[in-house]
Amino acid sequence: MILEKMSYDVLFQQSNLGIVVLNPNFTIVDANKTYLKAVKKSKAEAVGKPCHEIVWGYAVPCLLSQVGFECPLVQTLRTGESAHVIHEYHVSEDQARYFNIATYPIRDRNDKIVRVIELWRDITKEFSSRCEARVRRIETDMKKLIQEDRMISLGKLAASCVHEINNPIQGLLTFSHLIQMILEEGVPTKENMENLKKYVSLMSGELERCGNIVSGLLSFSRESPVEYTYMDINEVLNAVISLTHHKMELADIRPDKRLSPEPLMIMGDANQLQQCFLNLIFNAVEAMPMGGELSIISERDSVSENSRIEIWDTGCGIRDEDISHIFDPFFTTKEEGEGTGLGLSIVYGMVKNHKGDIKVKSRVGKGTSFTLTFPSL
Numbered sequence: 001m002i003l004e005k006m007s008y009d010v011l012f013q014q015s016n017l018g019i020v021v022l023n024p025n026f027t028i029v030d031a032n033k034t035y036l037k038a039v040k041k042s043k044a045e046a047v048g049k050p051c052h053e054i055v056w057g058y059a060v061p062c063l064l065s066q067v068g069f070e071c072p073l074v075q076t077l078r079t080g081e082s083a084h085v086i087h088e089y090h091v092s093e094d095q096a097r098y099f100n101i102a103t104y105p106i107r108d109r110n111d112k113i114v115r116v117i118e119l120w121r122d123i124t125k126e127f128s129s130r131c132e133a134r135v136r137r138i139e140t141d142m143k144k145l146i147q148e149d150r151m152i153s154l155g156k157l158a159a160s161c162v163h164e165i166n167n168p169i170q171g172l173l174t175f176s177h178l179i180q181m182i183l184e185e186g187v188p189t190k191e192n193m194e195n196l197k198k199y200v201s202l203m204s205g206e207l208e209r210c211g212n213i214v215s216g217l218l219s220f221s222r223e224s225p226v227e228y229t230y231m232d233i234n235e236v237l238n239a240v241i242s243l244t245h246h247k248m249e250l251a252d253i254r255p256d257k258r259l260s261p262e263p264l265m266i267m268g269d270a271n272q273l274q275q276c277f278l279n280l281i282f283n284a285v286e287a288m289p290m291g292g293e294l295s296i297i298s299e300r301d302s303v304s305e306n307s308r309i310e311i312w313d314t315g316c317g318i319r320d321e322d323i324s325h326i327f328d329p330f331f332t333t334k335e336e337g338e339g340t341g342l343g344l345s346i347v348y349g350m351v352k353n354h355k356g357d358i359k360v361k362s363r364v365g366k367g368t369s370f371t372l373t374f375p376s377l
């Protein structure tokens with residue numbers, strides 16, 4: 001018997017599990033070294049005191065609202081069964097340890113619970129490495145979604161750019177016919193020489209236009225690493241407006257561009273911002289199937305010095321019951337195949353990456369405005 005008791009004592013004291021024996025009134029009867037080390041108390045300080053005081057410093061048993069989970073001891077006393085929770089224990093202000101806590105009831109001959117044994121297993125390492133792996137997975141998924149969203153935007157752009165490229169191509173064809181005709185006449189006259197020069201220069205202009213459209217599309221489709229540089233938001237807005245102006249024209253939308261006369265410098269990633277503004281403009285265009293007006297305004301707030309960009313449309317507006325969901329991933333009111341519900345969640349994430357803010361105001365049947373704010377440097 002003595003030998004058995006000694007074995008239990010060794011197990012109790014040497015276990016790398018924190019072990020605490022409790023009374024049903026929450027007071028600590030006994031605790032091993034591992035438990036006392038975790039709660040940073042000596043045995044004399046802990047024994048006889050209630051566990052809620054030792055662990056959390058509370059005078060009364062912990063409430064779900066205070067600690068974020070139902071106390072396993074309370075659960076065991078209520079159900080008569082063992083219980084378990086994961087407990088985040090703050091060792092210091094910025095350092096937490098995670099414990100898997102399990103409680104087991106000990107009963108007397110009349111089946112009454114007389115003690116509860118609580119086992120604390122430190123799972124900080126395991127938990128942190130799983131969290132890190134999960135975060136890495138979310139980051140890769142996010143990158144994939146962002147790229148997918150870029151490809152969708154690219155598809156939408158390409159459709160309108162095909163029209164835009166077609167115009168200069170028609171011009172090129174006409175000029176090349178004219179040049180051919182002059183050359184077929186033999187040695188050009190002085191006047192024809194002047195015409196040839198004019199046509200070639202007009203052709204270069206048209207070719208440049210095509211080149212700009214294609215390189216705009218190419219640079220947009222490229223998956224580029226995030227790079228924060230000192231940059232002018234107005235430049236990004238101008239690039240996005242020139243990429244989308246034909247799409248607006250086709251949809252009978254009048255753009256009203258009012259950019260601040262001075263550059264709006266922020267620390268930003270031009271690709272991310274371009275994707276944000278494109279998504280907002282596409283949404284506005286899609287909200288005005290019968291045409292309308294799209295205002296793009298940028299300015300520096302005179303008080304806070306923050307950069308403010310407003311994009312507002314005279315489209316269908318957003319219903320009150322939808323407005324709190326529009327930034328949720330996969331929330332869409334569009335028909336299948338027309339909307340993925342990704343755009344605004346990506347915009348939200350990117351604005352937050354820039355330590356910025358996004359606000360929406362909308363009235364059904366009147367229109368919607370999105371206001372983005374970016375901190376001054």
Ligand SMILES: Nc1ncnc2c1ncn2[C@@H]1O[C@H](COP(=O)(O)OP(=O)(O)O)[C@@H](O)[C@H]1O
Nearest residue numbers: 283284287317326332333339340341343344368
């Ligand atoms: N400018 C806008 N006008 C009206 N509704 C809008 C506007 N922008 C966003 N929405 C609403 O928010 C939803 C989510 O937008 P988004 O995340 O871009 O996904 P998607 O455009 O693929 O539906 C849209 O389906 C639409 O209901």
Ligand SMILES: [Mg+2]
Nearest residue numbers: 279283343344
């Ligand atoms: Mg969208």
